[in-house]
Amino acid sequence: MSIWEYANPKKFMQTSEVLLPWVTGLALVCLVGGLFWGFFLTPDDYKQGSTVKIIYLHVPAAIMGTSAWFMMLITSLIWLIRRHHVSALAAKAAAPIGLTFTVIGLITGAIWGQPMWGTWWAWDPRLTAFLILGLFYLGYIALWAAVDDPDTAADLTSVLCIVGSVFAFLSRYAVLFWNQGLHQGASLSMDAKENVSDVYAWPLWTCILGFLLLFVTLVLLRTRTEIRSRRLQALLARERSAA
C-alpha cells in the first residue's frame, strides 16, 4: 500500500513546484511595482491629501480578504463532494492568509479613517463586516487546530465554512441596515459615476493584481507544506504501528 494513497497530491506537488517560481516572481513585480507607483508617483487627493496613498494597501487587502474566504468556500465544497484531499488542505492553507489580509484591511481602514472621519474606529458597515469576517476566520482556524483526526477536521471545517459563508453574507447586510455608514461608495465599480480617477486607478489595479498573485503564491506554498505534513503524519503512524 502506497503512502501516497491518492494520485492528486503528487500531481499537485509536481505542478506547484514548477509554477511557484513564476507566480512568486510575478507577484513580487506587481506588488512592489504597484506600491512604488502608487506611493511615489501619484499626486495627493484634493480632499484626502496624502492619505489617499493608503488606498493601495487597504482596497486590495479588503478585496483579497473576502476573496480568500470565497476560495475556501469553493474548496470546502469540492472536499465534501469529491473528497479531493488537496482541496481540503488548500482551504486550510488559505485561512491564515485571508485572516492576515483582513487584518491589514481593518488596520489600514482604521488608520485611514482617523484623519478623515476624526475617529480611530467608526462602526462603519464595511469595517464592521470585515471585523466579523475576521472572527469567522479565527473560528475556522481554531476548529482545524482543535480536531485531531485530519479527515474529521476537514469535514467539520468545511461545514463550518459553508454555514459561516451564509451568516457572513447575512451579517454584511445586517450591518448595512444597522448603520448607513461613512464609507465612500464603491470606488471601483464599473458604472459608478463617482469613480476613482485614472491616475489612481492604474496603480490600484496593479496592487490588486499583486495581492491576488501573492495570495496564489502563498496558497501554493502553504498547501505544499500541508501535504507534506499529512504524509509525515501517515509515515509516523506507520512507524508507530510497526514498532
Added chain:
Amino acid sequence: MIPDLGKYAGAVLGSYAVSVALLVALVVVSLWQGARMKRALAEVEARGAPAGQTATRTATRTAGRIGGQGDV
C-alpha cells in the same frame, strides 16, 4: 525621495509600515514552516526502519505544530 506627505505623514507611513510588516511576517512564517516540514519529512523518509526515540519525537512535534494545529 519620499514625497511630501504633509500632515498625514504619520498615517500613511504607519499604514505602509504595518501592512508591509504583516505581509513580510506571513511570508516568512510560511517559508519557515515549509522548510521545517520539508526537513522533517526528508528525515523520516530517509529512515525507513523503526526509528530512535528522539527523531520520532522531534518529527511528531513538528508535524503536530504545523499539521495539527494550523497556523495563525
Added chain:
Amino acid sequence: MTALFLRDLALAVRAGGGFGLGLAFFLLVAVLVPLGVGPDPVTLGRIAPGVLWVGALLACLLSLDRLFALDFEDGSLDLLATAPLPLEGVVAAKALAHWVVTGLPLVMAAPVLGVVLNLAPGGYLWLVVSLACGTPALSIIGAFGAALTVGLKRGGLLMSLLVLPMYVPTLIFGAEVVRRGAGGLEFGGALVFLAAITLGSLALLPFAAAAAIRVNLR
C-alpha cells in the same frame, strides 16, 4: 420525537441541569451593566435593547455545550444516530427543548429586566416579540455549534467562538426591532429579516448539524 423532546426537558429541569442558570445569568447582566455604566436613566434607556439582547445571547450560550456532549459521552448519541428517527429530527427536538428551557424563560423575564434598564415604554412589546422571534434562531444556531464541537474536550470556548459571529445578524435585527419600536420608528423591515433568519436557520441548520454529528461519531 416528542419523547426525545420531553426527555430532554426533563433532564434539563431535573439534574440541576442549568434550568435556572441562563435566567440567572440574564439577570446578572441586567444588574451589572448599570453598575458598570452608571445610573443615568437616559443612557440606560438608550442601551437597554442592546444590553437585553446581548444578555439573551450569552445566556443561551451557557447551556449549549451540554446539548450533545452528555449524550455523546454516555453513548446515547450513537443510539440516537442509528434510531429510526432521522438525526435531523433529533437535532430539532433537542434544539426545541433547549429553547423551551432557556429561550422561553428569557422572553418572559425580559420585560421585568427592561424595567431595571429603563427601557422606553413603547419598547416592551417589541422586546418580547423580537426575543420570541429571535431566540429559536439562537437555539438552533447554537445546536449547530454544539454539533461541530461535540467530540472535543473543553469544546465550550471554541463553540462560543464559532457561534457568536453567527449570532450577529439575529442580534442586529433583534435589537433594531426593539430600538425602533421603542422610538416609534418604522421597524417592519427588521422584524421581517429577523423572522426570516430564524425560519431559514430552523429549516436548514438541522441538516448541517446532523452532518457534523455523523462526522464526529465516526
